[in-house]
Every structure is written in structure tokens, then in C-alpha cells.
Amino acid sequence: MENNKQMRKWLDDFNLNHPLVIAGPCSAETEEQVLKIANELKNSDVSIFRAGIWKPRTRPGGFEGVGEIGLKWLQKAKAETGLLMAIEVANANHVKLALEHDIDVLWIGARTTVNPFAVQEIADALNGTDKIVLVKNPVNPDLALWIGGVERLYKANIKKLGVIHRGFSTYEKTKYRNNPEWQIAIDFQSKFPDLPLICDPSHITGNRKMIQEVSQQALDLNYDGLIIETHIDPDNAWSDAAQQVTPSVLKNIFKDLRVRKESDNADDFTKNMNKKRTQIDEYDAKLLEILGKRMKVADEIGLLKKEKNVAILQNKRWNEILGKMILDGEEKGLSEEFILKLFKAIHQESINHQEKIINK
Numbered sequence: 001m002e003n004n005k006q007m008r009k010w011l012d013d014f015n016l017n018h019p020l021v022i023a024g025p026c027s028a029e030t031e032e033q034v035l036k037i038a039n040e041l042k043n044s045d046v047s048i049f050r051a052g053i054w055k056p057r058t059r060p061g062g063f064e065g066v067g068e069i070g071l072k073w074l075q076k077a078k079a080e081t082g083l084l085m086a087i088e089v090a091n092a093n094h095v096k097l098a099l100e101h102d103i104d105v106l107w108i109g110a111r112t113t114v115n116p117f118a119v120q121e122i123a124d125a126l127n128g129t130d131k132i133v134l135v136k137n138p139v140n141p142d143l144a145l146w147i148g149g150v151e152r153l154y155k156a157n158i159k160k161l162g163v164i165h166r167g168f169s170t171y172e173k174t175k176y177r178n179n180p181e182w183q184i185a186i187d188f189q190s191k192f193p194d195l196p197l198i199c200d201p202s203h204i205t206g207n208r209k210m211i212q213e214v215s216q217q218a219l220d221l222n223y224d225g226l227i228i229e230t231h232i233d234p235d236n237a238w239s240d241a242a243q244q245v246t247p248s249v250l251k252n253i254f255k256d257l258r259v260r261k262e263s264d265n266a267d268d269f270t271k272n273m274n275k276k277r278t279q280i281d282e283y284d285a286k287l288l289e290i291l292g293k294r295m296k297v298a299d300e301i302g303l304l305k306k307e308k309n310v311a312i313l314q315n316k317r318w319n320e321i322l323g324k325m326i327l328d329g330e331e332k333g334l335s336e337e338f339i340l341k342l343f344k345a346i347h348q349e350s351i352n353h354q355e356k357i358i359n360k
């Protein structure tokens with residue numbers, strides 16, 4: 001997949017002075033519901049109306065979407081409002097029906113991106129069309145799988161591509177429904193800076209109270225757009241009730257969001273930034289120097305352990321270090337989550353070094 005400005009032409013063609021906004025209900029429920037929401041979103045920052053027609057539910061027995069009939073409602077909504085229409089597709093038949101009903105934007109859901117067979121089937125069914133296609137991240141935190149999905153569409157001559165970051169599932173309960181793991185989306189952005197990146201705060205948070213905060217975080221990271229589930233009566237929505245907002249709440253969210261510039265050319269800004277960046281570079285160099293020294297000591301310990309045939313892993317000592325570092329880190333304003341990640345990585349590197357020494 002080449003990386004060029006062509007990839008974002010479809011987005012630039014919207015000619016917006018703000019990030020792209022996609023909004024609409026999790027699911028199309030009734031014709032009246034679709035038309036009411038779409039009309040309330042007309043003449044706002046929203047450019048694309050979303051609605052799920054076939055819903056991938058975790059367990060059977062829930063509402064699985066209205067199916068084909070909903071596509072007719074979307075056609076009506078488009079005629080009434082001029083908004084572009086977006087739906088989720090999970091197989092070739094969905095694509096066929098979407099094309100027959102002039103749907104403008106198709107997105108591939110998180111549960112579909114995990115499956116290369118399904119993505120390929122969708123790519124083949126779309127080959128040669130000029131639809132906008134957005135690929136959600138797979139449910140598991142796997143950047144290669146996400147990129148692979150986009151590549152399958154690119155190879156099928158789909159040029160209007162973009163990705164949606166909707167977070168990743170975890171076994172442990174966290175404050176998010178799907179943990180954002182921002183670093184994965186940042187990696188995607190570094191690899192393909194011209195591929196439009198859209199954030200889905202609804203599925204990341206699972207909670208309407210956090211939509212504003214996560215949307216702002218996305219804009220702070222240069223995201224190109226937001227997709228936000230919007231319903232006239234969120235509490236009684238047939239799916240994802242807790243995370244949907246009303247059109248008027250959505251408009252208030254936009255009022256408070258601050259769009260950041262990618263950079264600023266003012267002299268004093270550049271000067272101050274350069275000064276701070278030099279400081280950061282110095283500290284990074286020191287960090288590496290210290291880590292190198294620490295690893296040398298670990299090597300020496302490895303030699304001692306080898307001499308006496310002692311195991312590498314010393315769990316009691318390790319847990320003592322970790323406990324102390326969490327407390328010391330807190331005093332320096334470093335989160336427990338960060339300290340755990342950092343020291344587990346350092347510890348693993350020490351183990352790798354000692355493995356080499358002991359088994360040489």
C-alpha cells in the first residue's frame with residue numbers, strides 16, 4: 001500500500017474546516033427513528049449519517065438489526081437531508097445490498113476485521129466501485145491485522161480508504177468498554193500518515209459521560225474525524241443504549257471541542273519548542289545510558305548466578321522492587337500503570353541478558 005496524498009483526497013473533498021463527523025444511531029430501528037435523527041443532524045457539523053442495519057451481537061437472542069428494509073429508510077433520509085449514508089458490512093451480500101441502495105460509505109466492523117476471509121470477500125465484492133470504505137480496528141490489539149485489512153481493500157482498487165479506531169477488548173474490566181491503546185493508532189498514523197484516521201469514542205467508552213473527553217483526546221492526537229452514536233431517545237435504544245447521545249448533546253460536545261493545529265510557525269513558539277525538545281533529547285540520552293549501565297550490572301549478577309547454579313528469576317526480590325517503584329513513582333507523578341509497564345520491560349530485558357549468560 002503506497003503512502004501518498006491521494007489517500008486523503010476523498011476527505012479533503014469534503015472541504016471542512018473541522019474534523020469529519022459521522023453520527024447516527026447504533027442501529028436503524030424504525031423508519032421514523034431514522035428520519036427524525038437524520039433531520040436533527042442536518043445543518044450541523046455532521047457530514048455522514050451512520051446506522052447499523054445488521055448488528056453483530058456477542059450473544060444470540062438480542063436485536064440483530066432490521067436488515068434490508070432499513071436501507072430504504074436510509075435512502076429516504078439521504079433524500080430529505082443530503083447527508084451521506086454509512087452502514088456496516090460484514091459479507092458480500094451486505095455489500096451487494098448496500099450498492100443496490102446507493103449507500104455512500106461502508107465500514108468494516110471490529111469483529112469482521114479479525115477475519116481475513118471475510119475482509120477479502122468484502123474487498124472482492126467492492127472491487128471497482130468508488131465507495132468510501134472505513135476499516136475498524138480488529139477487536140484484539142493487532143496492528144498487522146488492521147493494516148492487512150486495509151491492504152486487501154487497497155488491492156481491490158478501493159482508493160477512498162480510512163480507518164476507525166474503536167478500542168480493543170480486554171478480559172479485565174477497565175473504565176473503558178474497549179481499551180483505546182492509543183499507541184497502536186499512533187503507530188498506524190506514523191506508518192500511514194495520509195490515511196484518514198477516525199476515532200469512535202462511543203465504542204471506546206461505552207458510556208456517554210466520557211464521549212467528550214475521549215473525543216478531545218483524539219483531536220489532541222491529530223485525528224481526522226469522529227464517529228459518534230447519536231439517538232433521539234438513547235436510554236431506550238435497541239442496542240448500545242448507555243453510550244448514545246442525543247443530537248443536541250452532540251452539538252454541545254462540538255461546541256466545547258478544541259481543534260488543534262498540526263503545528264505553528266510563529267518564531268517564539270518554534271524557539272520554545274526547540275529548547276524543550278533539546279531538553280527531552282538530553283533526558284532520553286541519559287535514560288539510555290542508565291539503562292545500559294543497569295543491564296551491565298544484571299550481566300554481572302548473571303555470572304554470579306551461573307557460578308552457584310542459582311535460578312534467574314528471584315520473585316521475592318522482584319516484587320519488592322516493583323512495590324517500591326510504584327510508591328516512588330507516585331511521588332514523581334508517574335502512574336502505577338506506567339511504572340508496571342516500564343519495570344516489567346526492564347526486568348524482562350535483564351532476564352534475557354542473564355539467560356544468554358547462564359546458558360552460554
Ligand code: PEP
Binds near residue numbers: 052056088110111
Ligand atoms: C457499531 O459501530 O455499531 C459496531 C458494532 O461497532 P464495532 O464493530 O466497533 O463493535
Ligand code: MN
Binds near residue numbers: 026027229239240
Ligand atoms: Mn454500537
